[in-house]
Amino acid sequence: MESSERRTVAELVAARWGDHRPGLWFEEKALTRHEVAAGAAARAALLADLLPPGAEPHIGVLLDNTPEYPMWLGAAALAGAAVAGINPTRRGPELARDILHTECRVLITERAHLPLLDGLELPWGSPRASAVERGGVRLLTTDSPEYDALLAPYAGARPDPSRATPHDRLLLYFTSGSTGAPKAAICTQGRLAAAGHSLADQFHVRPDDVHYICMPMFHGNAVIADWAPALAAGAGVALRRRFSASGFLADVRRYGATYFTYVGRAIQYILATEPRPDDRDNPLRLGFGTEAGAVDAAAFEARFGVRLVEGYGSSEGGAAVQWSPGTPPGAVGRAAPGLVVLDPETCAECPPAVFDAGGRLVNGDAAIGELVNRGPSPFEGYWRNAEAEAERRREGWYWTGDLFCRDADGYLYFAGRGDDRLRVDGENLSAAMIENILARYEGAAAVAVYAVPDPVTGDQVMATVAGEFDPVGFAGFLLTQPDLGTKMAPRFVRVVERMPVTATNKIHRAGLRREGVRCADPVWWRPPGEREYRRLTEADLLTYVEGPLAPTRGPSEVRRQGLEPRTR
Incomplete structure (x- = not known):
């Protein structure tokens, strides 16, 4: 089967079986692609025994970027389950709320994060145990001897993608919203596989590429824009437990990384490290992300010889904007068919943005509105949040909640986010x-x-x-x-x-x-x-x-x- 025919993430995971080339690097450890597929198959078999009949097949993953994270993503795909990425920067009742809201029956974590669970009102006894079941929740601590013993009987499992369909939920990724509580955006196997194929085609990802995943995998950026295209193209991945600006270039060289993703100020942090004469001596050919800014993107390319491609999108998948050659400085990209900037009060389209010779927006009050997708949208809804879902789908269109303006040539400029x-x-x-x-x-x-x-x-x-x-x-x-x-x-x-x-x-x-x-x-x-x-x-x-x-x-x-x- 050609990779372009694989419509589920389970099929992409199973395709790695029998491939004994190195495919996953983490610290001093290297796993073959076959070992990663086998690890996913073993965890999928374990998961089938852990999930109670009739329950929502949801697992929470509260991990740093360790090999366990992609193997549990693969396991969920093979088992027809969904992963809720649990954010370790959340605290107290809000952290408990994320786990309970997504109805996780299994929580995968590691010893470093166990203190976050102390004192939470969750339906289990002591969260210190590596595998306990009380009230329908199971806690697995991946760096414990008990965990290894629990997995051992399933070591011979082979990946079987036949039970998965493109419509199966695979990701529940939290995104903030105007109601105060984060919303869990749904991403199915079909959408994630399609996103992987699309980005692999857009960036010409090859099987000998290595994707460096240094952004947290509880976010959609790392999984959708980094892991998925590597999986779709048969490329390798290198993991960094947590982002480190000082360790970035050393990791890139050690693993032979050719591609990475970023969000927010990561690029600024890397640029703040001490320059070296050999900074351009690296295997990277591309970085893809958001919010680097034109100044830092230019400085990054000048220093490291690596082009950064900025894009706009979200875990919801309701609208996306891609950079293309000819995009003006400061613009995100050209509006695809169906993408418009509307006045949220009147639903009328905003007039084109006008900039003066110095790049100042001179008609911001009129030109800035909400980015809306009036065409077909891959948005798949929120878990158990009909009110927020209806807000996104007003008038039958997808409302992003983000502010943009659009110039006369159709290029979009990000102008901010909603009030809350x-x-x-x-x-x-x-x-x-x-x-x-x-x-x-x-x-x-x-x-x-x-x-x-x-x-x-x-x-x-x-x-x-x-x-x-x-x-x-x-x-x-x-x-x-x-x-x-x-x-x-x-x-x-x-x-x-x-x-x-x-x-x-x-x-x-x-x-x-x-x-x-x-x-x-x-x-x-x-x-x-x-x-x-x-x-x-x-x-x-x-x-x-x-x-x-x-x-x-x-x-x-x-x-x-x-x-x-x-x-x-």
Whole structure:
């Protein structure tokens, strides 16, 4: 069977059986493609015995990027099950909610993450055991002797893809939304296999390529844009437990990596490492991702000799924009048929964006709207969230929730995200969730959380607090909140006597975002790498927030602060 005929991920996994070339690298370990397929088959056989009859065949995976992650993805595909990627930056009740919401009957983790489970209200006894079953949930700890013993009887299993169909759920990937709680986007085997084939064709992936997976596999980026095309093309993969800027180039050379994906500020972190004369001596030929920014993309290519291709898409799969030759600087790509920018209130198409000679968007108020797919959409819905699904499918179209503008030639420019969404270091966050946590602060009479632009890419978290504010006490308060994720702490805190409201008595978030850090009220901030807050000064603004350390923004970076470029 040719790879182009393989319509399920299970078929792609099974195709590796009998291929004894090296295919997976992790630290000092190398596995053949056959060993990876055999490992997936053994775990699929184990899973068939673990999942209770009649239950949703869902497993949670709370792992770093170890060989266990792709083998459990393959196991789920072979078993007709679905993987919920559990985010280890989540904490407390919110982490428990993710596991319970996706109805996981098996949770795969490792000893390093066991402390995250302590004290959670989950239907099991002690999460310290490597394999316990209470209340229908089974916990497997992959780096325990008990786990090896549990797998041993299934070591001779062969991969059988016959039970899988393209319509089987395979991924439940969390994405933040306006309701506060993350939504679990559904991705079937057919969609993931098709995405893998498409990207493998687009980037001419060959069996002798090696895909470097350094982004977390609980995100769709690593699985959909990195693992899937490697699987579809028969290429190898190299795993990094967690992203490391200092280890990036050494890994690339050690594994002979030719392709990698990135999100958020990963490219900036790599560029911040000490340059070396031999930086261009590497096997990479392509990087694919989002939010690198035109300045950093150019600097990366100049330093490492590697072209970065920016794209737009999401785990939901409802809309995608691909870069192509001729795309103007700052643009994401040309709008495919069906993609339009609409005024969300009137559903009318926004007029074309107009830029002046300096690249400033001069008609942002009219040109910026929501990106909508009015054509066929591969969006497959959310797990147990009909309200959010209906919001995405208004008028029979797919509404992305993201702001764009489109020029007269059809090129799209990213202009921000919806009111309640933030993207910090590649993490999608919900402002409502952060507000609920900050509202516990004793001095706060009211709290509003919103995004302000990061100097390079993505967002930073800003909060306005009405009431009393003690910077030392506030920093201490944040450290004691069990459900405050590692990306959620506000970078900036504006302190007001009374929260500004609209005529309908709602918090005037648009005004707060428009004013950003340049406002008449006191603003406290937490410099990068520090935990304590201090008053934001004009020197801080000029040096760290808007000044020489902040690269010049292109049109695609024009966003929330009034949707107009900032004046210096």
